[in-house]
Amino acid sequence: MTFFADPSWWVSVVVVGIAINFFSSYAKGWIDTGLGKISEKWRSSSDRRKQAQQGKIEELAHSEYLRMKAMGTATYVLIRGVSFQVLALIGIYMAVSAEKMLAKELFVGIGLVAIACLSMSMASVVTAESIRKSIESADKINRN
Structure with missing residues (x-):
């Protein structure tokens, strides 16, 4: 001072x-x-x-076939996102429950994999929502 x-x-x-x-x-x-x-x-x-x-x-x-195909793609991407969420939850559970038994490096590694799975899950859900919005917009145009 x-x-x-x-x-x-x-x-x-x-x-x-x-x-x-x-x-x-x-x-x-x-x-x-x-x-x-x-x-x-x-x-x-x-x-x-x-x-x-x-x-x-x-x-x-202009194509109902393409809308159905896009809806199938959106469903597939959403299922992939849910699968990543399940993997992330399993990873988090493993990391938390086995923290005292595992080496620190393995604990951190499992945690990082869980974080990556959550990130990929969010990306998949956002992609599926984007596809769904495109299909809804196309349906509105088709009805008019």
């Missing part, structure tokens, strides 16, 4: 503050330009994804 009373500390704080302010005033343009380019790329990528999704929905709307 004695360094607060030292004038050299206060001078260094002021000098660093001025340097940061000076740097930020010149770097703002570069940062805005760089982030603007990233934002443009993100927006164009998002627009392309939306157009591709809309094309898939239009294609599904």
